[in-house]
Amino acid sequence: MSGLGESRKDDEEPWxxxxxxxxxxxxGTLVVVSVLITTGLSMIAVHTKTEIRFITVFSMIATLxxxxxxxxxxxxxxxxxxxxARHISLGDYxxxxxDGRRDELGDLAHTINxxxxxxxxxxxxxxxxxxxxxxxxRTPIAGLRAVLENVVxxxxxxxxxxxxxxxxxxxxxxxxxxxxxxxxxxxxGVVPLRxxxxxxxxxxxxVLKEANxxxxxxxxxxxxxxxxxxxxxxxxxxxxxxxLTAHADPERIHQVVANLIDNAVKHSPPHGRVTVKAxxxxxxxxxxxxxxxxxxxxxxxxxHRVFERFNRGAVSSPHGPGSDGGTGLGLAIARWxxxxxxxxxxxxxxxxxxxxxxxxxxxPGQRTAQ
Numbered sequence: 001m002s003g004l005g006e007s008r009k010d011d012e013e014p015w016x017x018x019x020x021x022x023x024x025x026x027x028g029t030l031v032v033v034s035v036l037i038t039t040g041l042s043m044i045a046v047h048t049k050t051e052i053r054f055i056t057v058f059s060m061i062a063t064l065x066x067x068x069x070x071x072x073x074x075x076x077x078x079x080x081x082x083x084x085a086r087h088i089s090l091g092d093y094x095x096x097x098x099d100g101r102r103d104e105l106g107d108l109a110h111t112i113n114x115x116x117x118x119x120x121x122x123x124x125x126x127x128x129x130x131x132x133x134x135x136x137x138r139t140p141i142a143g144l145r146a147v148l149e150n151v152v153x154x155x156x157x158x159x160x161x162x163x164x165x166x167x168x169x170x171x172x173x174x175x176x177x178x179x180x181x182x183x184x185x186x187x188x189g190v191v192p193l194r195x196x197x198x199x200x201x202x203x204x205x206x207v208l209k210e211a212n213x214x215x216x217x218x219x220x221x222x223x224x225x226x227x228x229x230x231x232x233x234x235x236x237x238x239x240x241x242x243x244l245t246a247h248a249d250p251e252r253i254h255q256v257v258a259n260l261i262d263n264a265v266k267h268s269p270p271h272g273r274v275t276v277k278a279x280x281x282x283x284x285x286x287x288x289x290x291x292x293x294x295x296x297x298x299x300x301x302x303x304h305r306v307f308e309r310f311n312r313g314a315v316s317s318p319h320g321p322g323s324d325g326g327t328g329l330g331l332a333i334a335r336w337x338x339x340x341x342x343x344x345x346x347x348x349x350x351x352x353x354x355x356x357x358x359x360x361x362x363x364p365g366q367r368t369a370q
Contacts, residue, residue, distance in 0.1 A: 026103070030070050034063045077105045081112055093120035137176060144169040193249045193340055197285060200244040200278045201237075207257050208235045208276065211265075233268045235261065239278040247285035247362045252337040256345075259330035260291040260356055267295035267354065286362030293353040303347040307335040 038059045080097055087095045093116050099109035147166045150156035212235060257276065264274040277290040298306055338345040343360040 026070055026073075030066060033066055037062045037066075074105070077101065077109060081109060084112060084116070088116055088119065091123075093123055137173070140169040140172040140176070144173075193252065195247055195249050195341075197245055197247050198250055200246050200287065201239045201242055203250060203253075204237055204239065204257065204276060204278060207254055208237055208261070211235060211258065211261050232271050233265045234271070234273045235265075236273060236275045237278075238275060241280070244278060244280055244287075245285060246287035246360065248287065248341055248360050249337075252340060253360070256334045256337045256358060257289070257291070259334045260358075262330055264291050264293035264295070264354065264356075268293050269295060281359060281362060283361060284363045287358075287360040289358040289360070290348075290355060291358075292350065292355045295353050297350065297352070297354050298347055306347060307331045307345065 041055045041059050041062075044055070077098070084095045084097050096113050096116060097109040099106055099113055101109065144166055147156070147162060147169070151158050151162060156162050261274060261276065268274060272294040274294075275290075275292045277292070279288045279290075280286070281288045335345050338358055338360070341360050343358060345356065345358045348355045348357045
């Protein structure tokens with residue numbers, strides 16, 4: 001599928017590049033220069049009848065000076081790397097090594113910097129996880145506690161409406177825990193694919209119907225894990241041909257479509273429209289999906305980050321009325337489910353709003369006729 005955005009960027013340098021100033025070259029040059037100096041001084045001694053002991057002393061001094069210079073150029077970056085590694089072991093991931101050298105030590109410095117970048121990113125994600133989960137759990141817990149305190153203190157009666165409010169807060173807690181479990185499965189890679197052939201139209205119709213039912217039943221309660229709560233946004237399904245079939249894991253595809261719909265609805269304007277398109281892919285039983293909304297869209301500079309965990313976007317007022325912005329895990333889970341199928345997901349160009357494309361490979365085989 002053309003137009004898919006790339007969410008990863010390969011910024012590593014090729015390890016097989018030619019090193020004109022490698023350590024082997026430097027050590028070889030040191031030996032050659034030492035031999036030349038000793039030979040030259042010996043020839044001078046023969047022609048000038050200088051005593052051999054003076055020539056030996058001069059040769060040793062010259063060789064030691066050159067060796068000291070080369071050794072310093074080799075040990076100095078190692079001392080710097082040792083200092084940076086020590087800071088990293090203490091939790092300071094901001095330090096970096098000068099990787100401008102064009103030898104093996106330069107490659108090692110580049111690797112250490114990449115490791116520091118990865119550790120810094122993981123540490124940032126860990127802190128964001130704690131902050132996001134704490135924030136998301138605090139709201140339903142506080143609401144549930146308030147309801148129960150009112151019942152215990154006699155302020156409110158334990159009637160159907162009060163219990164329904166408490167039930168809604170409990171359901172939201174359950175959805176948050178379900179999202180965290182999905183994240184844990186994502187990290188551990190313990191979710192097997194149960195692929196089968198299914199008809200796309202009735203399947204996607206059920207996903208959209210469920211989304212509308214959830215929005216009607218839980219209006220006003222913030223959502224997570226692919227369940228939107230705005231009732232003013234219209235969902236439209238476009239499948240062609242109507243008899244289209246696909247081969248994939250329906251449960252995982254449900255996660256993909258539900259989370260994409262959830263994201264599109266959150267960013268839609270009042271009384272906006274979200275369209276889910278399905279078309280036949282390039283291989284047997286493959287499937288191309290699109291989810292389009294009429295919201296503010298995603299800036300090009302942010303498109304490579306939209307599928308990162310805890311990313312909530314950088315546009316102003318990104319979420320529509322009735323939305324709390326979610327945990328920032330929905331699109332990360334969608335990408336994980338697509339990756340399990342060996343497919344592709346990305347942000348495509350759109351004249352209005354946001355258009356996310358998904359390509360599922362289906363069954364291996366020859367390309368279908370267009």
